[in-house]
Each structure stands twice: as C-alpha cells, then as structure tokens.
C-alpha cells in the first residue's frame with residue numbers, strides 16, 4: 001500500500017555538486033549556513049586524552065569540532081554522541097541509520113569510523129548541508145582505511161520505503177521536539193515534525209518508532225536523543241512520552257543516559273534573569289532501545305518494562 005508520507009529520494013554527491021553550482025549557502029530556521037564545498041581538514045577525531053563514556057551521565061562542554069563538525073546547525077548533536085554509539089554498538093562495515101540527520105553529524109562520524117550509513121531529512125537544504133559536511137577526504141591519509149558507503153535521502157522518517165526490513169545495525173537519531181525549534185520556519189514544510197502540536201507530534205513519532213523497528217535487525221540498537229520542555233512554568237516530559245512510544249512499537253529499553261546540556265540556544269534559554277521559581281532544564285535523555293531477537297525475548301523483558309500492565313501483580 002502506498003504511504004501517505006513522502007517517499008525517499010536519493011540525493012547523490014553529483015546532485016550536491018549541481019546544487020552548489022548556484023548556491024553558496026542555505027537558510028535553516030533563521031541561520032544562514034555556508035556551504036563550504038570542499039574541506040581541507042586535518043583533525044579527524046576527539047583530543048587524544050578523550051576516552052569513551054562509561055556511565056549513564058554524558059557531558060561534553062567542548063562539543064567537538066573535529067573533521068567538518070561546525071556546531072552551527074540548529075539542534076545539532078555533539079559528534080561525541082554518535083561516536084560513542086557507533087563504537088559501542090557496531091563493527092566496521094555495518095550499517096548506521098540517522099533518519100533525521102540534519103547537518104549529517106552521524107554520517108560524518110560513520111565515515112570516519114568506517115561504517116556504512118544512510119541519512120534522511122525532510123528538508124532538502126539540510127540534505128545538502130549534510131552532503132557538504134561529507135565532502136572531505138580521509139582515506140588518503142590512513143593506510144588500511146576502507147571507504148564506507150554513505151547514502152543520503154530527501155525523505156520522511158515515517159516512510160523509509162527504500163530501506164529493507166531488518167537491514168540496519170544501528171539507528172542513532174535526534175528528532176525535533178514538538179513546537180520548540182522549527183527547522184523550516186521560512187518554508188513551512190508541512191511534513192516537518194517540529195511544526196506539530198504536542199499530541200499530534202506524539203502520534204507521528206509513533207510512525208517513526210514503527211519504521212525504526214521495521215528496518216532494524218533483531219537484537220540491534222536504536223538510540224534517540226530527546227529533551228523536555230516547560231509550559232506555564234511546569235515541566236512537560238516529552239522524553240518519557242517518546243520513550244513509551246518506542247516501547248509500544250516493540251522495543252525494549254537498555255539504557256536511559258542523561259546528557260548534560262551546555263549550549264542551550266533553544267527557547268529554553270529565554271529565561272535570562274538570575275532567579276526563577278523553577279529550575280532551568282539542563283539535561284536531555286539518550287534512550288538506548290534494543291529490538292528483541294524473538295517474541296519470547298520481548299515477553300521476558302516486557303514484565304520489567306511495563307510491570308504495571310502485568311495482571312499477576
């Protein structure tokens with residue numbers, strides 16, 4: 001059956017080269033992002049004294065500026081996050097998916113770490129930014145490096161029609177939050193999840209969770225970074241509602257990692273005064289879900305995840 005959502009259209013390196021013939025920059029939300037066209041970068045990873053995360057609290061005060069990471073795409077995640085996820089949960093040559101890739105931070109890390117990757121974004125301009133960030137040479141400098149396959153698509157995370165069932169080894173993605181940052185303010189893309197009111201957003205994120213479940217191989221990991229917000233001076237736990245959505249799609253929860261927020265340029269930062277009667281939100285969640293290998297495994301875990309639904313209690 002044909003999906004009501006946009007179908008995936010591949011945007012190749014050649015499409016990108018054609019695009020940059022007439023454009024030097026794109027506008028994402030209110031920010032102009034320069035298209036570099038070719039990078040001459042010499043740093044390809046975190047500082048040498050950095051060691052991978054070992055606890056459930058992650059904090060990156062220096063967000064990471066190696067390779068082509070610029071940190072200027074609204075809502076981009078620190079490259080330390082996909083780097084940790086890719087290294088912990090995949091091997092070289094396996095497939096990583098970021099279906100809301102924005103500026104392509106996950107894909108750049110996949111390229112550096114020799115993993116194949118697929119990136120999708122609803123905003124064609126974002127896809128071009130991601131292709132731009134991927135336009136650097138790395139293999140020439142390191143012997144033994146095997147150039148991974150990196151594919152980018154203009155498409156909707158709710159309809160991953162060009163990705164086969166059970167073909168992905170790791171999903172690492174950072175969805176927009178309901179009504180907090182609009183990524184397409186200038187163009188008003190109706191398919192942009194950041195445009196939706198909260199309850200509609202949750203309904204649509206259910207489709208994202210179901211598609212994630214379909215494309216992931218059994219036993220593999222789906223990691224989502226998501227934050228919360230405040231309305232009328234009270235806390236709106238977007239993250240936990242999203243967590244429920246992914247559990248309902250059939251995932252089981254492996255980790256809940258607290259990520260400290262350093263750069264809060266979102267609307268949360270509008271609280272500029274020194275004192276308020278509430279605390280400033282300074283953390284987000286990285287939920288690490290796993291697709292169970294079998295129905296039996298799901299049932300075994302279900303009791304501990306949704307203990308309140310177990311009628312034996």
Ligand SMILES: C[S@@+](CC[C@H](N)C(=O)[O-])C[C@H]1O[C@@H](n2cnc3c(N)ncnc32)[C@H](O)[C@@H]1O
Pocket residue numbers: 073074075076077078099100101102103104105106120121122123126155156157158173174175176183191192193194
């Ligand atoms: C938080 S940003 C991701 C940032 C990215 N991790 C990075 O480092 O640049 C969320 C992205 O989701 C995209 N998006 C919104 N609705 C979408 C949809 N229905 N399908 C795919 N992408 C969507 C937005 O265009 C935006 O680029």
